[in-house]
Amino acid sequence: MQASVLGQGLVYLALILSILTLVTMALRKRVAETLWGLATGTVVAATMLLLGALLRSDFRIDYVVGHTSRDLAWPYKMAALWAGQEGTNLLWAFITLWVVHSLWRTRDAAGQEDALSARAATLAMAMVVGLMALLVVRSPFAPVAGELPADGRGLNPLLENPWMIIHPPVLFVGYSLLFAPTALAMAGWWRGDGSTWVDLGRRYALWGWVFLGAGMMLGGYWAYITLGWGGFWAWDPVENASLVPWLVATALLHGFAVQRRGGACARLNYIIALLGTVVIIFGAYLTRSGVLADFSVHSFADLGAAYNNAWLALLFVPLVAGLAIFAARRKQVPAQPMPDTVFWLHSGLWLVIAMAALVWVGMSMPLLSKLVGEPFAVQMAYYNKTQTLLFAASAVALIAHLRPRGAGTWVALSVVGIVAVGLLLGIMKPETVRSAQVGLALNALVTGAMAALGLVYAFRGQRAGQLRQVGTGLAHTGMALVVLGAMLSVNGERSQKLEVPVGGSQPTPWGKVGLGQPEETKRGRLRLPLTLDGAKRLSEFFTTEQGQMRNPVVYHRVWGDVYVAPEGMNEPGLVKLAKGDTAQADGVSVTFEQFKVDGMHADAGDARVGAQLKVEDGKTTSTVTPMLRIDRDMHKVSEAVTLGNRTIELVDLDVDNHAVMIKVRQGTGKDVGQTGPQLLVQVTRKPGIQLVWLGTLVLLSGGLVALRRPRAKGDESVQQLS
Amino acid sequence: MKRALTLGWAVAAVTIAVAALHAAVPDGAKYSGTRMCVACHRAKHKDIVNSYIKSPMANALIEVNDDNEEKVTQYLKGDFKTAPFKQDDVAFILASGVHQQAYLDKDMKVLPAKWLVADKKWVETPAVDATKECLYCHSTGFVAADKKYKTAGVGCEMCHGPGSAHISAPADKKLDTVARPGEMDPKASAAICGQCHSRGRSVDGATAFPQGFLPGGDFNKFFKHDEVKGPGLNQQFTDLVKTKHYEKGVVCATCHDPHGETGNIAQLRKPITETCLDCHKAKIVDIPTHAKSKNVTPPADATCATCHMPEGRHLFDKTVADKK
Structure with missing residues (x-):
């Protein structure tokens, strides 16, 4: 069959x-x-x-x-x-x-x-x-x-790409596991029991959190080492569709921590658990229904109304059912008073919820804005600013929660206040250099403190034989390292554009970048052997329907990465100019003024088209008209002109775009310079980028450690640092 | 006064309508030559240019002079040891020699014998005035009265109209100043091929071609078709206008590709039978089944054209096969 x-x-x-x-x-x-x-x-x-x-x-x-x-x-x-x-x-x-x-x-x-x-x-x-x-x-x-x-x-x-084989299944395991806390919460509340589900719910939430986190890291690393734009996270809807559930799971884990310390947050945890499934399905709907086609480079194709409506059904059925159970059983799960000891933990929980909510609003903006008018998408800066601020605030909350013995609440509050004002100024108003630096420094300070305190907490947990505490400490250290790595690599990034001739090299402050003989592969891709101080790596460069693909090569150094991204092969002095455009070529500025046509009405003779160019070399301005002649056999013959010691040639025309290709070279007549093609590369220094990967590994191993079952029953009681 | 105004408006309206109808090729445009077109459009249409250079269209007329020696050597087919005239008399080679080749003297008179390429022999041909009988279709921008053309061979402007207005037009008027047969009414586009692929004479009878016709124009104002009998030769449009195909807008370019090199016979877009079955497959499955139903036995290599387009005719006659 x-x-x-x-x-x-x-x-x-x-x-x-x-x-x-x-x-x-x-x-x-x-x-x-x-x-x-x-x-x-x-x-x-x-x-x-x-x-x-x-x-x-x-x-x-x-x-x-x-x-x-x-x-x-x-x-x-x-x-x-x-x-x-x-x-x-x-x-x-x-x-x-x-x-x-x-x-x-x-x-x-x-x-x-x-x-x-x-x-x-x-x-x-x-x-x-x-x-x-x-x-x-x-x-x-x-x-x-x-x-x-x-x-x-x-x-x-x-x-x-090899990462394709592993990245998606890991994510889907994460999604599926995060259905479980929702199901457990609903099942528990159905019986009017708001607390029993928490233990098992935590295990599933933590497993889902580890898998989803690992899936995201794999995706980010994949993007970083193969896509050539130099980043690992772009706040794209497809990425956010994984990040929001992960943040919700993070919030849920904090919510459980609060609930275990005296029973508060029982109702909140139910709602967070319900949202876990809802945001997963919503993310799937957003990225798979084609509703974001205009806003994301990689939303999937629109597969039709029936399919999209099926997703909406999958979204609303659990949401409505979950809310109905909540409404029916709310009175049976009484609100417990919040113990003073969890004040800062509770604040951290709400900060994580705020992170998730703001990312969700950002990624849904094309849909949300459509409800009131012309749809639009938010800028990257929206995410960067709000998330940095919220993260810094949550780091402060963590520090306050784990504050050294003896420091009273009022000390903690005043520190938080001072830091918050500094951060607000630095992140939301980076127009003045000083406030940006102050913000960055404070941010690095609190994030670094978070990393250190997490380690201390984990160490004390180890001494006390509390695996859960070790895991929690490591997870917070890891998260702080990720953010530190991102801050360092983005703010400390220095970059240079180079033209590397085939077979030659160019110096940079981070080493000498060289290029061997490019080869074309069977599949029409250009394989570029790049070197940094002699160490050879292969980069691939090819054009697809999705645009130009440029595999970067990455050299790892102790202080960070040297990231070499090819941007295109280039012939020196060759510029493409649309009418009225000006470009620099071989040290002169060339403006394409208009086409010139010659031989149109002559009975005999060759047809000639020319480009009237204004050429400025800083001192003098001249007008020249290199021509292109079509001979009897329809072959093109370039009629170059000389200007000073330069030869200016009309290489070709692109009439559809009213553009010409002009080549400017040193020398005249037979002595005209013959320079080969060059590779345009962007070389970027990315200090501290390894902290992002290292941090993720620490973060996830923290999750795994926290999942280890306690050796004895007595282990369940959690020791407080304060 | 009022009547005069009304009349004025009417005249203006008619003028605008007529002008719009003739807008395909603006008045006053002059032929600029194929090379001029190539100069700008070469980069995008390399394939078309490269196949064009070698095509019979491009080499429909070859000037014999010192500058052109290479081409003359390549295309001259006749055996001048046996010719009834001297090779030195040849000033123009008429046709690239796919089937036959004729020759003109320096006054554009046809020399008295033409060369049959496959049979390798000379046959007599009347020594007619090529400016009245031949050159319009072997060159581009030919004017019989001036005995002058712009480009030897059939070039871009034969179908896209004289190019000078297009060349001098500003960017946003480029498309309005060139004839685009692909966008025209199918019958108008067929008439463009019909300039040369017809049998008949100009309306005044002076020439064998529609002198004055421009792509997009009214063909019948310039040309009268003859009644054609016997095997087909340059009669394709004369045949086509009598057919249902023409009535329904199935015209030359539906089946033939005016550009590039398709590799199929007669520059068809697809092989013959495939071309026909594209539309007729609802009623006809394949040739053997179809022939059986008509009680005929076609040769093994038969195509649709074997019976329905005998001897290159373009009448697509249903009854032809029955008669045989």
Whole structure:
């Protein structure tokens, strides 16, 4: 049978089986387990079938055509499973099925089925049904419309990268795991119990937080080492769609910490947990529905109204159900008074919520602004300023929470006040150099203090045998290191543009940048052997439908990175000028004034077009008109002109853009300089950038340490530093 | 007074309408020569220029002079040892020699024999005045009265109109000052090819071509078709105007590509049968099935044209095959 037909059948079967699983789970029937197995088996079969089709280049299936091509290496053919929406939905459903299983399998102390987790598993299963419905609306096995194509459209060349194989699945594991706290919260509150769910909820939230964080770091590192723009985070909607759930999970973890210290924040934690799932689905809707097509370079293609509405249903059903449970059970979960000891922890929690909210507002701005008028997107500066300020404030809150013994609340408050004013001035009003420097210095100070205090906290936890405290300390140190690394690399960045001749080199303050002989690969990419003080690395440079791709080469140094990004091959002295444009070429300023046509009405003779140019060398201004002659055989013959000791040539015309290509060289006549092509590179010094990666590793290992189960029961009590 | 004003408005309106109708090629434009077009458009249309240089169109007329020796050697096909006239008399080579080649003397009179390329022999040909019978279609910008052309061979301006106004136009008027057959009514675009691919005479009978016609203009004001019998030769448009294809807007450029090199016979965009079946596949599956239903046995290498376009005719006659 044709893979496409079989696959369609499997998708429908999987939906039916998951609905049956959901129903039998809700009714607490034994058969539910068998049905879950069948549903999972069907999804696995569908995934294998799709993998097979991808590997065999079965171009009868639209998804295979859209995301692979015959010449693609097999690991990328496999990775194409998560290159498009339909494939990732399949992957997502599969992972969520395992989260369901994991919840379901939870046993209480007596080894009996845990009623809370079982109910949460049912709710998570409802999410699987939703994802399955998406697969039916938009199947990965949809056949190609019309004629069978000879070859596929290929994987987006951006994605043809080893990181593509690991980055997306890690993110999706994170998303799926973060469904669990929502399900647990709803299941707990359903019974009017606002506290039991917290223990298990924390484990899932922490696992999801680790996976989502790792996924984001992989994406950021991938962007940094392959895309050539020199950054690792661009506040793009696709990035924010992962960051907001991660921040919500961060907030939830802080909320749990408060709730464990006296029961406050029970209601808030429920709402945060509910938002976890809502922001994940909202992010998916935003980036996958095509609503941001005008605002993000990498939102996915719009797959039609039915598909988009299915996402909205998946968004609103849990939201409405969750709010209904909240309204119904609110009175049974009484608000507890906030203990004084958690004042600063509670402040930190709200600061994280504010971070998440502001990123969410920023990424949703195209939609939100559409409600009131002309849609627009926010600038990068919006995120940079608000997040820096909030982070600095949260660092101050952390310092105040862990403040040295004996320092009273009033001392903490006054320090916070002074620092806050400094930061506000420095970050929100960086127009004056001094306030920018003050802001930066204060920011670095509080972030550095946060890193140090986190380490101290972790160290004390180690001494006390408190793994959870060690993890918490490390996570905060890691986060501070990430921010320090970002601050150092962005503010300490120095950059130079160079023209490196083929076979030659150019000095920079960070080493000598050289270029070997560029080679064209079989796939039409330009392979550039770059060197920094002799150390050779290969860079690739090619043009795709998405624009020019420039793989940078990165040299790691003790103090940071030297980041060498190719910007294009260039012929010295060659400039392209539209009418009226002025450009510098070989030390003179050339302005293209107008076209000149000669020979139009002559009966015989060659046709000639010229470019009338104004040439200024700082002292004199002259007008010259180099011409291009078309001889009897339609060949172009360049008629260059000389000006002083320079030769000025009209190389070609681009009449569609009313532009000319002009080349200015030293020398005249036979002595005219023959210079070869040069590579334009941007060399950037990025101090402290390793702190970003190191910080992320520390942050995530902190999460993993905090996940270690306590060795003995007594370990659960948490020791306060103060 | 009022009547005069009304009349004035009417005249103005008619003038504007007529001017608009003739806007395809503005009055007063002069031919500038193919090389002038190439000078600016070469960079973007390299492929077209490169295939054009080698095409029969570009070499429809070759001047014999010292500057052009290479081309003359390349294209001169006749065997002048057996010719009824001396090679030295040849001032122009007429046609690139795909099928046959004729020669003109310095006064643009046809020399009395033409060379059949495949048969490798001379046949007599009337010594007509090429300025009245030939040169309009072998050159670009030809004016019979002046006995002068702008470019030897069929160049850009033959179909896109004289280029001087386009060259001097400001950027935003460039597109309005050049004829763009692809944007025209299909019948108007077909008439552009019809300038030369027709059999008949000018309306006044003086020439074998529509002297004065410009792309986008009214062809019938300049030319009267003959009744054509027998095998096809330059009669394509004369045939086409009688067909349903023409009525429905299926014209020359629907099937033939005026630019580049398609690699198909007669510069068709696709091979013959594929071209026809693009539209007719609803009723016709393939040639064997179709022939069977008509009780005929076509040769193995038959195309649609074998029966429906015999001898290169463009009548697309349904009954042709039945008659045979």
